[in-house]
Amino acid sequence: MFQENIFTQRGQALHKRVDDPGVEVRDGLRVERALPLYSDRLGLVGKVDVVEFLPDGSPYPVEYKHGSRHKRAEIARCDDLQLAAQAMCLEEMTGHSVPEAALFYATLRRCREVLISPELHQAVETALVEIRSMLSLGRLPPRRNDDHCRACSLRDLCQPEVLADNERHRRVLDHLFYEDD
Numbered sequence: 001m002f003q004e005n006i007f008t009q010r011g012q013a014l015h016k017r018v019d020d021p022g023v024e025v026r027d028g029l030r031v032e033r034a035l036p037l038y039s040d041r042l043g044l045v046g047k048v049d050v051v052e053f054l055p056d057g058s059p060y061p062v063e064y065k066h067g068s069r070h071k072r073a074e075i076a077r078c079d080d081l082q083l084a085a086q087a088m089c090l091e092e093m094t095g096h097s098v099p100e101a102a103l104f105y106a107t108l109r110r111c112r113e114v115l116i117s118p119e120l121h122q123a124v125e126t127a128l129v130e131i132r133s134m135l136s137l138g139r140l141p142p143r144r145n146d147d148h149c150r151a152c153s154l155r156d157l158c159q160p161e162v163l164a165d166n167e168r169h170r171r172v173l174d175h176l177f178y179e180d181d
């Protein structure tokens with residue numbers, strides 16, 4: 001299921017500006033927009049909004065976000081993980097290390113630099129293992145009923161307040177995703 005809300009629509013409006021693939025040279029840097037990404041090792045494909053290529057060919061990815069750069073730490077962490085996964089794809093594609101990347105918060109026109117640390121690399125790898133495990137078991141992740149839900153467009157469909165508090169509902173819904181022979 002997917003449902004729009006004001007935040008998904010703002011995100012789409014923002015990305016229309018950077019979703020057209022293109023290349024330009026700016027301040028001596030080659031700048032690519034909407035660059036497709038892949039990693040055979042991680043089994044990932046995706047796209048990054050902008051990559052600035054330094055003169056030695058090193059990539060510096062920039063992902064566009066709407067909203068404030070002063071997000072709660074747990075929510076900012078999701079942005080950092082996305083950026084780290086993009087950096088890891090670019091490392092495999094180009095053979096250059098990607099130690100830093102940035103999130104560009106378009107509303108405020110401010111950047112937040114993110115150090116792509118070994119800890120972030122490990123967190124991406126761990127998340128991939130957990131996601132694949134859930135997929136192979138046919139299970140959904142647990143409902144959170146926390147700050148992530150506040151702006152989530154799926155809130156009405158998911159009803160995290162009801163379901164998170166109700167063990168019987170949880171068991172019924174989990175049961176729906178068991179294989180029935």
Ligand code: SF4
Nearest residue numbers: 143144149152155158
């Ligand atoms: S648990 Fe919260 S964040 Fe996850 S889908 Fe439901 S409403 Fe959205």
